Amino acid sequence: MHRITEFFVGLLFGLGLLLSGMTDPAKVLGFLHRFGTWDPSLAFVMGGAIAVGFFAFALAKKRTASFLGGALHLPKSSQIDKRLVLGGLTFGAGWGLAGFCPGPGIVSMASGEVKAAVFVAAMVVGMALFEIAERTGLRRRVGA
């Protein structure tokens, strides 16, 4: 049952990304072209998602288990540190470079986009590099 719900939630998320234009890098780069020919329309996607999410999370905060009885894992960390900012900057730089963020990259790969598949492969390598860096303690040298 959980797997089926998970599948449909993923499907819904993917459909939302396709419908809203988040899977179109040209559109995303237009949004990120803030200091040029800015296309602010994708801000409404985020705004719309937050408008729904706000109530969903408000409800989730009052509950101790999900509707299907599973444990709820809400983030507990509230620390604003160097890691958070550097991670955000790194991600933003990559996002601005190609116009893909993780979700839309995965969805576009499934629509048969070769470049999206290359992007996802590189993304997995990036995640693996992070794991390796964490384990070898590179983190301490970076000072995070």
Place this chain on the structure above:
Amino acid sequence: MAFLLGMLAAPLVYGLLSPEGFVQAPRIDASFATIVAAGLLVGLGPRYGSGCTSGHGVCGLSRLSPRSLVATLAFMGAGFAMVFVVRHVL
């Protein structure tokens, strides 16, 4: 895992529901080298900063998390800056 499968099924379902019967492939201008560099950064960044556009941008801001607001400002700012550099400086 099932969540990922759902995401991967999205273009197929979207195509079936649309009048054209398939998803129109978006035009991607970036070269393969740029795509690889972008993928590496997008793989690293959200792991290091524990979240991306969905994680911090949508879920975090929905929860009114100050931490996510900082992360969102950071990646939006970096995204704006990167596009500016690519289109106007390079």
